[in-house]
Amino acid sequence: MKKLINAPNSVVDEMMEGYAAAYPQYVRILPQNKRSIVSVNTARPGKVGIVIGGGSGHEPASLGLIGKGLADGVAVGNVFASPPPAPILEVTKEIHGGAGVVYLYGNYAGDCMNFDMAVELAGFEDIRVETVRVTDDVASAASSDQRRGIAGCFLVYKAAGAAANKGLSLDEVVRLASHANDSVRTMGVGLSPCYLPQTGEPSFTLGDDEMEIGLGIHGEPGVMRGPLQTADEVARILFDRIMEDMPMGTGERAAVLVNGLGSTPQMQLFIIYRSIAKLLEERGVQIHRSYVGEYVTSLEMGGCSVSIMKLDDELAELIDEPADCAMFVQV
Amino acid sequence: MKKLINAPNSVVDEMMEGYAAAYPQYVRILPQNKRSIVSVNTARPGKVGIVIGGGSGHEPASLGLIGKGLADGVAVGNVFASPPPAPILEVTKEIHGGAGVVYLYGNYAGDCMNFDMAVELAGFEDIRVETVRVTDDVASAASSDQRRGIAGCFLVYKAAGAAANKGLSLDEVVRLASHANDSVRTMGVGLSPCYLPQTGEPSFTLGDDEMEIGLGIHGEPGVMRGPLQTADEVARILFDRIMEDMPMGTGERAAVLVNGLGSTPQMQLFIIYRSIAKLLEERGVQIHRSYVGEYVTSLEMGGCSVSIMKLDDELAELIDEPADCAMFVQV
Known part of the structure; x- marks a missing residue:
């Protein structure tokens, strides 16, 4: 398969550089962690923060879903691999507006582990984080809570992002994100x-x-x-x-x-x-x-x-x- | 090459049906010609009309480029084949707001012939139509007016659509569309x-x-x-x-x-x-x-x-x- 790339090991970082260069009106990469990318309009005081993330290779998700009524920041992993806790934590600290943060991501073991570690680390920084995992892929398991998250992620992120943008509380955003995922x-x-x-x-x-x-x-x-x-x-x-x-x-x-x-x-x-x-x-x-x-x-x-x-x-x-x-x- | 289609002969019509069904807030297919699709907000009295078109298979162009600040209507051809004059004329009559119409399309022989015939037919209906052909593909000919139109079409349509949306005259919209194409x-x-x-x-x-x-x-x-x-x-x-x-x-x-x-x-x-x-x-x-x-x-x-x-x-x-x-x- 022919690909327009420079080197396999640099594809994610170069994509992120290109993305941030193309859309400075929307996003910026954090200087302290180049796999952390946030909205230029964050953090909004009093607004619940929305952090999404996961492996790359799914573009425009998750990387591109930053903006008004959507995510405040994204932690980006290697191709098809979860981001480690560090970029998740950096994004969380950057976008936190004092009203708590929701982590939203597809239900994969690697993402669950790394985001859960970030929840713990954020706790040490006195940032309250709640998690909603997307489990929309009917084919992936009989039991709905064991299912993977795929394209339905977009609809759940949209619902949660809208709820946060309306100024709802952390508990309400979490309730609505879970309700969106259940639906x-x-x-x-x-x-x-x-x-x-x-x-x-x-x-x-x-x-x-x-x-x-x-x-x-x-x-x-x-x-x-x-x-x-x-x-x-x-x-x-x-x-x-x-x-x-x-x-x-x-x-x-x-x-x-x-x-x-x-x-x-x-x-x-x-x-x-x-x-x-x-x-x-x-x-x-x-x-x-x-x-x-x-x-x-x-x-x-x-x-x-x-x-x-x-x-x-x-x-x-x-x-x-x-x-x-x-x-x-x-x- | 595997394709998610029903029958090769029905791909264009079924795509158009799906498109119109998905986005009724943007577009409608004309009952008199199912290869003619227009904005739900047309015709705006006094606004220069923008009609684009060409073969299908280039989606989202041209079919999808209908909306505020872009095209008022699109005449859709078979895959990689120009639309005949009939759907072009039907779109023209439907979107004409009394201030004239501009035809914009990539410079291909079939499109030139069919759109030129539609210009003539529109003349019989007392609709003044001017044409700007996009010729952005540097590789296709040494002489710029013999070049094909490819992705630069989008930028030219955007410029012309914006000019028309601002309420400029037919002559001004044509001048600016030509200037965009030259640039x-x-x-x-x-x-x-x-x-x-x-x-x-x-x-x-x-x-x-x-x-x-x-x-x-x-x-x-x-x-x-x-x-x-x-x-x-x-x-x-x-x-x-x-x-x-x-x-x-x-x-x-x-x-x-x-x-x-x-x-x-x-x-x-x-x-x-x-x-x-x-x-x-x-x-x-x-x-x-x-x-x-x-x-x-x-x-x-x-x-x-x-x-x-x-x-x-x-x-x-x-x-x-x-x-x-x-x-x-x-x-």
Whole structure:
């Protein structure tokens, strides 16, 4: 796999340098730790701080999700590897506005360990930190608290970031972030692997005409492998699995995210979105808001995921809050 | 190449249906022509109308570039094929606010022919239409008016859309769009082809360790083929070629766009951006505004392009105008 890089060991630092240079109106890297990046508008006194993070290679997540109504800071790890506690702590100290901090991240063992250590270290600095782990990937475990976090992270970060931006208390932001996480489910389909910059190895292997349902964003095995089907059929498989886990029906409202995993063109994402919209309509579910594009990728992996968040009035209001970040392509 | 589609012949219509269903707050498809899509806020009386268009397969361009400060409507063709005059005319009639209309598109023979026919047809309806063709691709011809339009289209559309949104006259919008086009240069590098949905054929072939400088977004041959080099070296080749054609130096200001062609991860785009920013700094050129991401793609083609727009006060002001569209990933 050809890559436009200088050296495998420098990809993360050079990406961060490029990102900070491109968007000085949004972000700055901390001088004391170059894997720590924060909003230029932080810390806001009295506002609950939102810190997210995880391995890199998922851009625009997490790195790019800094801005108003989203995260105040991000601790960035190596490709597909958790950041250690130091950058997490540095970000926490920098963005802390006196009202406490929430750590939000996908539920992976390495992230849990490192963020938990940072919680402890922040405690020594008298900063109260609470944690909400995102567990939206239906395919990854039967028990919801053991599931991995994938594209649904975006919707949970958005809800929590909006709550913090409204000036709600730490307890309220944590409650709403947990409620957002409880209300979102994601199912993905992988078509082709990504290639790790340092090894050149594919994250998984799959036949020329095969797809794998439920494949993780680091190449973790899915739940079903078989011949590639039509977009409508793939969408139905993903949708049915989500609805089995979180039934929805007439009069309910949803936020829908069709997320590209890296190399799948927008054309295909909109074709999948079209199928999902029809399936929701058949059930009488109203689509309140839609997101189609690359939110949580896995380098150049092929495929997509579908996330559905069941919205009550509280969550609908948070999802509707304006937000702004450099994550996404600027106009 | 595996694709999440239903049938090769339906990809464009299904994409458009999905797009319109996802973003009803931005766009609607015209009932009289399903390849015609317009802003929900058009036609604004007294505002010069902006119509863009071209083949599909370049998403988010052109389809997605509808919104405030951008295009009022888009005529959408088949994959890599110009729209015929009918959808162009339908869009024109729909978005015309009485102050005339500007057609903006990349300079390709098919688009020129079809849009020119639509100009004539619009004349019969007493709608005055002027045309500005984007010719930013330095690699495509020695003479600037014979060049193709690629990612620089975005910057020209942005400038023209901003001018129209400010309420300027048709003559002024045309002058500024031409000035924007004269001020932007793009050079691209291709690493891997895209595969046309209907034939399954690659748009070009390239060795496993090769890159091609100046490759067009429909697979048109470039100007130099050779072994893949580092990001810094690739950036320098692209940058030098742009600067040969449009020299810039101390005290000048630029808008920079690093555009992904489809399957190249953001990580690599930011690494290329970092190199370009350093090269501009070495020349004493100030970066006024940056764009990094997928703007004009070629399905799942690998590689990127670098566009540089030389900004005077007029263009800087237009580039800074707020804009909003569904083109890009929503927050």
